Amino acid sequence: MPGVRSDLEALSRIPSVSLSSFDQQHVEDSARTVAELLQAEGLSVEIVREGGRPAVIGHLPAPEGAPTVLLYAHHDVQPPGDVGWDTEPFEPTQVGERLYGRGVADDKAGVMAHVAALRAHGGRPPVGVTVFVEGEEEVGSESLPRILERHGDKLRCDAIVLADSHNWKIGVPALTTTLRGMVRVVVEVTALDHGVHSGLYGGAVPDGLTALCRLLATLHDEAGDVAVPGLMTSEAADLDYTEEDLRADSGLADGVSPIGTGSFLTRMWTKPSMTVIGIDAPSVDKAANLLTPVGRAKLSMRIHPEESPRTAYLALKAHLESNAPWGCAVSVDLEDEGSGFAADAQGPVYDAARAAFRDAWEGVEPVDIGVGGSIPFVAAFAEKFPQAAILVTGVEDPDTRAHAANESLHLGEFERVCAAEALLLDRLGRLGEDEA
Structure with a gap:
């Protein structure tokens, strides 16, 4: 583990932000470093590009009769942001049991968990291993479908470990079995042509910004549930998660009530959610006494794991258009969409994963969880390799703060994740022996 941690820190010092407004040479450097780490473990490695950021594919052939396991992670990271860090974002720093820095958890720890599992087997695991480390997950994985189409034969496998999720809490491992899908749109409301x-026209003439606010207010009912008709919902797993847990994990301010109805996990994992993530508006310090002709907002809608993104988009579009305030023109443009994921987490591969978790966490029983966020590439892998069992795992915990300031990795949990993956490869190798 000391060597794994040292390599994690070196990899995390590379500011591999894949957003195009950042220096993309750092993403190239990160891909090259990942390739070198895999080559050092005896994998044959190539860096591939299909119109996007560089991805790394490494391969070790399977012993005769053994299955092949695909290990996924991504080496690109989110921007650090301008405020809120207590340490330097790209200088990994230990405080207590946690290592702080951008990417130390999401998802360079995922990369290093794969490397650690290979090292634990001396570079000779009892299964075939293909490692696929993507370089643009944080900007939507636009070239992933082309990579899967053109390099799919290199990625063919019997099981997939996608190390980009989290555990239930520190000390309790988890398999992620559901992920919500997502739809992102830009809505524009036009009230005036200029x-x-x-003062002259206010009171008789609507403005685009006020009309936009009224329209956005129709997206939730009084309880805070999404008010778009026709969207799917279902009950989530029955795990103990209290309002106290929610407040501690989310940072919900004192006096602010949670929104929605049903269990908190149902609200976050299997019911739709709607968030206004951006508005074009005059800034307060530069605002004129003006009726703004047009208001624009960006909406992020999370949908049931089995909901069609296209169906959800059409439902949202119909709702917005039918609720246009005062006859204003409303346009709704789809910016991005991604399918959710729901696993039938039964069978020998899942049994092997749960047994590996129990061993690594010294007898603690793993739980199946959902995740309210969206990881569209999981659905892409499920479509490309329908015969493969998909294990969505990860290194994060409720206090990791991925994407936010002070992202961190709990070092004790990271060691257990590395051990669990090494044990999983061992158990999958024995499955191959049993089948032979």
């Missing part, structure tokens, strides 16, 4: 004096 701006006019708010």
Whole structure:
């Protein structure tokens, strides 16, 4: 583990932000470093590009009769942001039991968990191993479908370990069995063909920004549930998760009530959610006394794991258009969509994973969880390799704060994740022996 941690810190010092406004040479450097780490473990390695950021594919052939396991992670990271860090984002720093820095958890720890599992077997695991480390997960994996199409034969496998999720809590491992899908749109409300004096015409003429606010207010009912008709919902897993847990994990401010109805896990894992993530509006310090002609907002809608993103988009579009305030023109443009994921987490591969978790966590029983966020590439893998069992695992915990300031990795949990993956490869190798 000391060597694994040292390599994790070196990899995390590379500011491999895949957003195009950042220096993409760092993403190239990160891909090359990942390739070198895999080559050092005896894998044959190539860096591939299909119109996007570099991805790394490494391969060790399977012993005769053994299955092949695909290990996924991504080496790109989110921007660090301008405020809120207590340490330097790209200088990994230990405070207590946690290592702080951008990417130390999401998802360079996932990369290093794969490397650690290979090292635990001396570079000769009892199964075939293909490692696929993507370089643009944080910007939507746009070229992933082309990579899967053109390099799919290199990625063919019997089981997939996608190390980009989290555990239930520190000390309790988890398999992620459901992920919500997502739809992202830009809605535009037009009230005027040009701006006019708010004193002269206010009271008789609507403005685009106020009309937009009224339209956005129709997206939730009084309880805070999404009010778009026709969207799927179901009950989530029955795990103990209290309002106290929610407040501690989310940072919900004192006096602010949770929204929605049903269990908290149902609200976050299997019911739709709607968030206004951006608005085009005059800034407060530069605002004129003007009726703004047009209001624009970006909405992020999370949908049931089995909901069709296209169906959900059409339902949202119909709702917004039918609720246009005061006859204003409303346009709804689809910016991005991604399918959810729901696993039938039964069978020998899942049994092997749960047994590996129990061993690594010294007898603690793993739980099956959902995740409210969306990881569209999981659905892409499920479609490409329908015969493969998909294990969504990860290194994060409720206090990791991925994407936010002070992202961190719990070092004790990281060691257990590495041990669990090494044990999983061993158990999958024995499955191959049993079948032979």
